[in-house]
Amino acid sequence: MHQPALEELLASRAVGLPGVTVVQGRQVVGIEEQDDRVVVTAEDEDGTAQTYTARWVVGCDGSNSFVRDHLDVPVTDLGFSYEWLLCDVQLHEPGRFDPTNVQICDPARPTTLVGSGPGHRRWEFMRLPGERAAGLNREETAWRLLAPHGVTPDRATLLRSTTYIFQSRSAEQWRVGRVLLAGDAAHLMPQFAGQGMCSGIRDVANLAWKLDLVVRGLAPESLLDTYTEERRAQVHKSILSSVQLGRVICVTDPMAAAERDSTILAGRRGRGPAVPDPALPLTEGLRHRRVDGSPISPAGEVVPQGQIRGLRGTGLFDDVVGRGFVLMLAEGADADLNVEQSAFLTDLGTHVVRLLPEDGTPQNMSVADVGGVYRTFLARHEADAVLIRPDYHVYGAASGLGAAAALVDDLRARLYSSRSS
Known part of the structure; x- marks a missing residue:
């Protein structure tokens, strides 16, 4: 983009x-x-x-x-920092780049090529040891580095050329x-x-x-307070994964690069980390837990996104049902909520949804699970009810008589506790 x-x-x-x-x-x-x-x-x-x-x-x-x-x-600083020249380019004629995003791990000059929206593309060039930043951050330097990739002033417009130092830091x-x-x-x-x-x-x-x-x-x-608990733990994992990838990419010593290349090509252990799954589960914060504080699966997971059919048509779950809290019930499960519990969900703006088979007829509180994404999710966790947070993480799941009511009571108790943990 x-x-x-x-x-x-x-x-x-x-x-x-x-x-x-x-x-x-x-x-x-x-x-x-x-x-x-x-x-x-x-x-x-x-x-x-x-x-x-x-x-x-x-x-x-x-x-x-x-x-x-x-x-x-x-602020915690992992100490992994390099300077790169960033070049945003607008192509005069549409070009095809296959693959769209490329990381060139050349010790002579580690280089990144990525798509940047229709008609735009970005090149990033790492500053080499001993190379002066002032010399790198020049328009003529940008064109010189872009030329081997077929990008010249007669074929593209250089929208921006600037150096930046990426860092690996997180506020405590x-x-x-x-x-x-x-x-x-x-x-x-x-x-x-x-x-x-x-x-x-x-x-x-x-x-x-x-x-x-x-x-x-x-x-x-x-x-x-749960904001710091939840997000900092997730971000820390993302930072570590990014640093691990950087340690593979930002190699300028030819011998070290040759060893890295042979290791990766041979598929041996230590080949370098894969890009992490961005849908990281919550490991802290506001989740359904046992009395001893241990999490109850799938609490903290990111709920899958699938197609459903409701009274307003067929589409992705979030588009058809709407945003906010969601109480999802298996087919045949009874919410069995009392007046106080129902009022609590109403105050939260909760969508109560019952899942039907793909050929089911949607009604006011029920949707047809096109493709079975959600029924499979509930079956995998042996759940009759799943309570989902507005940020698409599962608050908790439960099964049996009174499952939905138990989840609602637990959420209400944690929201009103002196500190959710």
């Missing part, structure tokens, strides 16, 4: 949302937390200051985060009082697994529904 185009779409969407005010051209210079609010001071280009008051502030302000520095939280705490961190402000990782922006999106997917519950008074502020 072409990131500037994506950002334009996101900005356009934000402007059109009711209750959202977009303010640009200002730099945050101060954050002051008071009893029940946070006061943020920002300055425009002329130095004119403006204050903004909010109950909660989320710093998504990038790798050089002012918010993170203001919070003065410790992503919440301090009423201020939180997300995205690059909370973590940085090498680009090799392609999980940087993806991780930031997962951050806000985890945080948004929790903030919503807290703001609406449906959960205590301590629920937000």
